[in-house]
Amino acid sequence: MCLPEDKLWVEKLLPHKRAEVAPVDRQSEGITRTMTNTSDATPIPRRHPTRTVTLGGVPLGSAHPIRVQSMTNTDTRDAEATIRQISELVEAGCEFVRLAVPDENAAQVLPAIQSAAPVPLIADIHFDHRLALKALEAGLQGLRINPGNIGSKTYVDRVVDAASANGACIRIGVNGGSLEKELLQKYGGATPEAMVESALGHAVLLEKRGFGNFKISLKSSSVPRTIAAYRLLAARLDCPLHVGITEAGTLLRGAVKSGVGLGILLWEGLGDTLRVSLTADPVLEVRAAWEILRSLGLRQRGPEIISCPTCGRTEIDLQDLAEEVERRLAGVTDVFTVAVMGCVVNGPGEAREADIGLAGGRDCGLIFSRGEILRKVRGRDELLPEFMRELEAFLVERRAGGDQ
Numbered sequence: 001m002c003l004p005e006d007k008l009w010v011e012k013l014l015p016h017k018r019a020e021v022a023p024v025d026r027q028s029e030g031i032t033r034t035m036t037n038t039s040d041a042t043p044i045p046r047r048h049p050t051r052t053v054t055l056g057g058v059p060l061g062s063a064h065p066i067r068v069q070s071m072t073n074t075d076t077r078d079a080e081a082t083i084r085q086i087s088e089l090v091e092a093g094c095e096f097v098r099l100a101v102p103d104e105n106a107a108q109v110l111p112a113i114q115s116a117a118p119v120p121l122i123a124d125i126h127f128d129h130r131l132a133l134k135a136l137e138a139g140l141q142g143l144r145i146n147p148g149n150i151g152s153k154t155y156v157d158r159v160v161d162a163a164s165a166n167g168a169c170i171r172i173g174v175n176g177g178s179l180e181k182e183l184l185q186k187y188g189g190a191t192p193e194a195m196v197e198s199a200l201g202h203a204v205l206l207e208k209r210g211f212g213n214f215k216i217s218l219k220s221s222s223v224p225r226t227i228a229a230y231r232l233l234a235a236r237l238d239c240p241l242h243v244g245i246t247e248a249g250t251l252l253r254g255a256v257k258s259g260v261g262l263g264i265l266l267w268e269g270l271g272d273t274l275r276v277s278l279t280a281d282p283v284l285e286v287r288a289a290w291e292i293l294r295s296l297g298l299r300q301r302g303p304e305i306i307s308c309p310t311c312g313r314t315e316i317d318l319q320d321l322a323e324e325v326e327r328r329l330a331g332v333t334d335v336f337t338v339a340v341m342g343c344v345v346n347g348p349g350e351a352r353e354a355d356i357g358l359a360g361g362r363d364c365g366l367i368f369s370r371g372e373i374l375r376k377v378r379g380r381d382e383l384l385p386e387f388m389r390e391l392e393a394f395l396v397e398r399r400a401g402g403d404q
């Protein structure tokens, strides 16, 4: 047996692990309560130190909570549809919303959109400095623009000075797919080094003008390349980082790819805002972003819904049931754990850390809390309504006790 060696190996590893992931002050990370199945000793990532910048009055950087972003996919010129989608995103937990400003007509409706927006907006501008100026005039507090791409120094200075006068934040957004030709030639492709050099080139233009209220993103559709690029940049600059994997794909593929890429970066402490890019409804991007933050213990919002993978003992349609519970709890922001389990024999025990849960059986179901049976429900159709009644009572009691 190799137990003695295993033990030695573990002992060697542990001090190193502890040093890397020393717990940080949860309050300063915006974690007002931990998940119920997470003790205070559970390690969470140490944030890579950055300076603080502000976006629409919201401070950003390693001393502040990691913020969730998304982007509208409506036609910005359709102000009504765009405002509606912004509101859906905010309801799902989006804290900054970016919107494309492709032309003059889109710029014209920005004042109306801005006046209806409950969170800071970021105008996404490619090349045309006049659109950036219009966005700032409309009161938008964020610009995503690469100064090196907007032409002469005069144009750059105009945009930077207007951003400065309006207290706006600029994101330098380097994308592996649209790097400068010279850098592609110099490095033989969109390598991490090429992406970082591109970002530094844009940052120099801002800093030369005395502008420091910026953050940087280095997105690529390759997870390893993106991770390498952020690591390189973080070693060079102390500005906040917006992290994301671009063109990640459709819902399942994109969520997995983003979960892996952003999960690694965030675990290394890299990332002060994030966007999950999906070929899907942007509301799902926001949900996925929160799941990533929640899974690392970085921030919590809404219930954690756990459900078993089902097996030969399952006697109910658990997939439908779990999806329905998820749908019904979509707007709840209280932090607690819900379990949806597929059998009455093992369900309550397997989910004993859940604040409240249900386990379905052939003709009956169980509602339980922390492994203890609260009640038995006869009849399959009664299980979900009865569970929702118990859950509402649980929430009322919890809110009355100020335990949220």
Ligand code: SF4
Binding pocket: 308, 309, 310, 311, 312, 313, 314, 315, 341, 342, 343, 344, 346, 347, 350
């Ligand atoms: S809770 Fe029951 S149905 Fe679900 S995986 Fe465990 S044993 Fe199978």
